[in-house]
Amino acid sequence: MTEYRTEKKVASRMDGDDPLARYRNRFHFPKLNNDEDCLYFSGNSLGLMPTTASQYVNEELADWETLGVVGHRASRRPWKDYEQFLTEKMAHVVGGLHGEVVIMNALTVNIHLLLISFYLPTESRHKILIEYKAFPSDQYAVASQIRFHGFDPSDSIIETRPRTGEVTVSTEDILDLIEEEGDSIATVLMGGVNYYSGQAFDMSVITDAARKKGCVVGYDLAHAAGNIPLNLHDWDVDFAAWCTYKYLNSGPGSVAAVFVHERHGRCPDLPRFSGWWGHNRDTRFEMGPNFDPIAGAEGWQISNPPILSTAPLMASLDIFDEVGMAALREKSLKLTGYLEFLLLQIDSPHFDIITPNDRGCQLSVRIKTGNGRRMMADLNERGVHCDFREPDVIRVAPVPLYNSFEDVYRFVEIFSDIV
Ligand SMILES: *Cc1c(COP(=O)(O)O)cnc(C)c1O
Numbered sequence: 001m002t003e004y005r006t007e008k009k010v011a012s013r014m015d016g017d018d019p020l021a022r023y024r025n026r027f028h029f030p031k032l033n034n035d036e037d038c039l040y041f042s043g044n045s046l047g048l049m050p051t052t053a054s055q056y057v058n059e060e061l062a063d064w065e066t067l068g069v070v071g072h073r074a075s076r077r078p079w080k081d082y083e084q085f086l087t088e089k090m091a092h093v094v095g096g097l098h099g100e101v102v103i104m105n106a107l108t109v110n111i112h113l114l115l116i117s118f119y120l121p122t123e124s125r126h127k128i129l130i131e132y133k134a135f136p137s138d139q140y141a142v143a144s145q146i147r148f149h150g151f152d153p154s155d156s157i158i159e160t161r162p163r164t165g166e167v168t169v170s171t172e173d174i175l176d177l178i179e180e181e182g183d184s185i186a187t188v189l190m191g192g193v194n195y196y197s198g199q200a201f202d203m204s205v206i207t208d209a210a211r212k213k214g215c216v217v218g219y220d221l222a223h224a225a226g227n228i229p230l231n232l233h234d235w236d237v238d239f240a241a242w243c244t245y246k247y248l249n250s251g252p253g254s255v256a257a258v259f260v261h262e263r264h265g266r267c268p269d270l271p272r273f274s275g276w277w278g279h280n281r282d283t284r285f286e287m288g289p290n291f292d293p294i295a296g297a298e299g300w301q302i303s304n305p306p307i308l309s310t311a312p313l314m315a316s317l318d319i320f321d322e323v324g325m326a327a328l329r330e331k332s333l334k335l336t337g338y339l340e341f342l343l344l345q346i347d348s349p350h351f352d353i354i355t356p357n358d359r360g361c362q363l364s365v366r367i368k369t370g371n372g373r374r375m376m377a378d379l380n381e382r383g384v385h386c387d388f389r390e391p392d393v394i395r396v397a398p399v400p401l402y403n404s405f406e407d408v409y410r411f412v413e414i415f416s417d418i419v
Helices: 008-016 021-026 053-074 084-095 105-118 134-147 171-184 205-212 307-323 325-345 372-381 405-418
Strands: 101-103 127-130 157-159 183-191 216-220 239-242 257-260 351-353 363-367 387-389 394-395
Touching: 008 325, 008 405, 053 307, 084 101, 084 257, 084 307, 105 134, 105 183, 105 216, 105 239, 105 257, 127 171, 134 183, 171 183, 171 205, 183 205, 205 216, 239 394, 239 405, 307 325, 307 405, 325 351, 325 363, 325 405, 363 372, 372 387, 372 394, 372 405
Parallel strands: 127 157, 127 183, 183 216, 216 239
Antiparallel strands: 101 257, 239 257, 351 363, 363 394, 387 394
């Protein structure tokens, strides 16, 4: 356990001792009117731009400009192979084997495509277990998939249940629910880290319990990928999907990614929605009529990837590869622990922290006075970027790749003033 202290000079000392401090310079911070960097705590919503992102994008633009269609095979990173240049580094971030990961589409699109393969309801087993306060897009996707199969979301969606007055759900309660209801659950689709509460779920234990009950288990890792260490292969997760514009800093609306466990990679019986980019690379351009899927996650691809929005992801994954999730997590625990420590020093009945100890870097601060939105505006006014989620939560995410201990100190000074 790190011992924290409240003096300001301790923050700069921690920055001095931080082996990852130098990575801050590899990101662009939005500027305030006085040209100073803002205090950025919204990396859980949109990660900052890596300084090398524009070079990667400009290289693709230059190759398009000078090569035209020939760039598909003759550009410096041939577009026909483009997704493959990201697979290895992405697989490291989520603990997948090489053939289990591919970048493609957008997140909610991928959830739909994976549910086509991994939600195969029957009369006796047609439910989908989602977490309490799942991200709305996931709720809509799940409900529409259930209807698509002729079932009724009000019968077929089960949510994890927090105890009265709580937002988070203990692993124990989730396991009890799986034990009671597991026989009727076709598919579990939970967040790895909940976007609202910041709770990180024990994916290893939950996966194990649910698979023993015969459920198929998948995760939405939008708030987990690049935030907490993941071992999807070893945890025996069936499938997962995540976006890359949050902790993975790939830019607004950029390409998403999926994981499909290798045991499913070749299954001819799994239904899937197919497209030419999932077809065997050796014969793809023969343009034959019969679909021959690439073994592994790549076989779930449909279209050729968006080169210009994928290029910035390369810039970011370079950095992740250099740093590694273990070092990132080590700093993250210290940095978020420091934020929690300083917030708890503020003697005020007007807020509390709803995020449990099982978490990534985000803390969700509940404002109990009913004026959270107003406080958020005041924070913005003072140069702080974080966000407000209805009805009463301010989310603050100190991101270990680019936030400093001094950022956290300054944030708490301002927050304390306003609260
Ligand atoms: C951010 C986020 C999304 C966003 O979906 P897109 O398809 O990328 O627009 C979906 N689900 C969760 C859990 C998220 O955190």
